[in-house]
Amino acid sequence: MPYQRVVLYLLLVTAALAVLAPILIMASTSLKPMAEIRDGNLFALPQAPTLEAWSTAWHGRGGSGGLADKFLNSFFIVIPALVLSVGLGAITGYALSLWRLRHANLLFAALLIGLFIPPQVTLYPMILLVRELGLFGTVPGLVLVHVVWGLAFVTLLFRNFFQSVPADLVKAARIDGAGFLATFWYVMLPLSLPVFAVAVILQFTYTWNDFLLGLTFSSRDSQPVTVALNNLVASQFGEQEYNVNMAATMLVALPTVLVYLFSGRLFVRGIAAGAVKG
């Protein structure tokens, strides 16, 4: 094997280990009973693997403190927020780039500003707004907040993609008798599937992993899983149950990993399409 190859593999293996090692340690710890964790060393493999910690993380102890119903909360927040922000963002991006709207550039600039202001800055006015709408502490309130935050980014993504679509295509569709929505549905939507994959993955990850908005806008009943995880890990009496913490963390991370795995190919194609055409 030529030495360049050796160097290359060495680098790749090192990088992979650096990423995988913590995950392996987490998985291994989550399968150990507490006694083994107390005595043994962190890197040792479990002697008597058990799923008890996973069960505790999911169901809680004595019927409370589990992540199960918070998972549902998260899905009820993420899925509507995802559908609405990607759907609306796609249409907005299409309108901004392919239809000659009055002040389109001004609107676009406003959206960009929305993208660059960190959420912390507008947190307080946002709280007031959601409270006035009577949605504070509810799942619909969280959906609204996430849609508003996601829209600017998704719109930017789609606008940049549609900007690369030849304007003649829209003209041809108009002559064929397709209006605003028909052109979007029949011509533009099929064209933008890779960008859709990117938008879905990024929005899903972002909304699912969100902690700040979930913490601020939720109540006990509408808590997303990230907030619940924090409570589980941070506020325990007595001994830290490392195995339960690790199992809970991995459970919370699982959905985003699955989304990447299932749409990873489309995702890469979407990024590549953006790179070539943008």
Place this chain on the structure above:
Amino acid sequence: MQGVSLEAVRKVYGGTAVIDDLDLEVEHGEFLVLLGPSGCGKSTLLNMIAGLEPLSGGRIRIGGRDVSDLDPDARDIAMVFQSYALYPTMTVRRNIGFGLKMRGTPRAEVERKVAEVADLLRIGHLLDRRPSELSGGQQQRVAIGRALVRQPRVFLFDEPLSNLDAKLRADMRVELKRLHERLGRTMIYVTHDQIEAMTMATRIVVMDRGRIQQCDRPEAVYDRPANRFVASFVGAPTMNFLDGRLVPADGGVGLACGGMVIPLPGLEPPADGSQGRPVTLGFRPEHVRVAEDGGPGAFAARAVMAEPTGPDLYVLLATEAGEVTARMAPDRRIRRDAPLPVRLDGGRVSLFDPADGRRLA
């Protein structure tokens, strides 16, 4: 009025008029070519007829109906784009049938009409492919098919052949002309290629800077250009221009220019053609005749360079009046710097006003 009629049509972008009070009557069944350099407003004009570009003023009528405020799909037109603008994610079949589908045509009828058009354009075997799997010429046919299938009153073409290679372009020219004869529909065709204009048009509209410079049959545009712009834009190699004054010569008139007089036998001088009037003389390379034995109207020239094109030989001549291109038979031997006296066919030349470029005679 069955054709297309434009009345005082204007288009203003940010204070500048790109089309200024333009009037044009297109007869039903005509193949009208809008010819001009890029930026002359011809594509804008076509887009305005299509309804893709709103009017800043004036009215447009198609088949006697005022369509100025109608959407493109209500104007009974179809358009073929330079980029073809085929829908990339649809098969050829769906591309062609899309306009019918949008109008709610029953599926069986769409199928039948698509098959008919595909047959006519010989693309039946391509119906289930996507545009990316087709060659440029095939894509062009699909784009034409998409326009044909709706049987519109007027076809609009926006430089449809510019993206094809030379051989294919020549084939498609013939095919489009044949299609026009067969369908008998009005076609309005935008191009900057004067060969396309000359070969296909029943009438040519030469445009420059948002105005019609001349609107006439191709032969008339070529033989009797209305002004110097038209004269220089139409014809390749381009027309020769010499500035000088009209003087009497050999019993007729001649052009005094650069210390010599070029006789123009057979030229009817302009009505206001007072002697000594400054004019620009224009003549095409084929109107220069070799006059080796001298004789009436001959003047001195010598060959500077020869450009054989196959059927013709273009020779650059140096005269006392300036350099002149002449067309000669391809078998003529040209010796560089050898004297080669020539004469002009005075009946075929044009005279322009040097100040405003309009045709004098």
